[in-house]
Every structure is written in structure tokens, then in C-alpha cells.
Amino acid sequence: DAGVTQSPTHLIKTRGQQVTLRCSPKSGHDTVSWYQQALGQGPQFIFQYYEEEERQRGNFPDRFSGHQFPNYSSELNVNALLLGDSALYLCASSLAVLAGGGTDTQYFGPGTRLTVL
């Protein structure tokens, strides 16, 4: 059973460019969340996708956008990159618990290390 996979592993971009990161959820999971982890910090919630719609969003600007496909995989897009966007971007998948309005335990991928020069 493949866990959560992310691509690419590493990425180097320059300021002002745009980047797309990809995530495939764990088999059987239908919800994908994206997190940004800066050096020395814990992961910070960017947004969550369920049924191809953004379900909840953290405190991130509109430069950060996403998409979920019918097969539950997801993309994170960041426009007009800033130096401060350099971080490890983590994708986590889970199974929606609709009755409670939340999700079951989230399982994380290995992350994509983005460096903005």
C-alpha cells in the first residue's frame, strides 16, 4: 500500500516565478491538506481539499492556490514567489469524517523542499 507521495523532492526557483507541487494521497483517502514548514518551525496549515473544493484555508495569501482532481490527487500552486516562501511543503491525506465535520488522522508525505533564490 503506497503511502502519500509528493513530487518533486527538491525544487529551486527565483523570485517572481511560479511553482506547482504535486501530491498523491494514501490509498483510500479522499482529503488532502497542504502545510508549509519553515526551518525550525512546525508545519503551518495552508488549505485542505475535499471533493475537489477548498474546504478550509489557513492564513496564507491568494498567491497560494490549489486543486484536487477526481482521483483525489492534488496540486499546490504558488505565484510570484518570494524569498520567504522557501520551506518544506508537506502534503497530508486523510479520510473525511463527515459527521464530525473533521477528518481522521492525517498521514504525511516526505515533502517537497522549495528554495527561492
Next chain:
Amino acid sequence: DQQVKQNSPSLSVQEGRISILNCDYTNSMFDYFLWYKKYPAEGPTFLISISSIKDKNEDGRFTVFLNKSAKHLSLHIVPSQPGDSAVYFCAATFGNDMRFGAGTRLTVKP
């Protein structure tokens, strides 16, 4: 705003002894708490969780304690093993909102 805090950036213990990792939170709406372990070059791995209606949950060598009145939770690892050396993150959730602490690096010395 840091709603979940891990005030000890690092902890070093001897193999076989107990490791105690601490976490404090400020939002009383959090109703589910989790601990994740992270090795270098890997994503965080779920370790153990506890609902706010409980005060203790045990899974093998790992026990999580929750003190709601103090808004404090702790992870006990007994006995500690060198393979437990990693960064440990506590997380708290309310609905879809999950907040993480900054992590504590645990080193277990042989």
C-alpha cells in the same frame, strides 16, 4: 499566533530511561490532540493521539497524558530506545483546523 507551544527545542536521555515531551496549548476549542515523529528527509509520522474526553491513552511504550484544566499534554516514552531519536511534534485540532508546535528534538543515547 502560536496556539500550540513546545517550549523545549531539544531533549537528551539515556537509553532505557523515560523520555517526557511536553506541549501546551491556548485554544480551549481544541478537541483532539496528536503526536507526530519526524526523521530527517521524511514527513511526520503519526504516533499516538488522544481525545479531549480522555486524560490518558497508551500504546506500547508510548503514553499521552492530557490535562485539560492546565491546557497541557505530554508524551511519555518508556523505555527510550536509540531508534526513538527524532523530532517530535504535538498537534491540536478543532474540526479541520490543525495546529502544530515547533517540535522537540529527542536524542536517546546508547
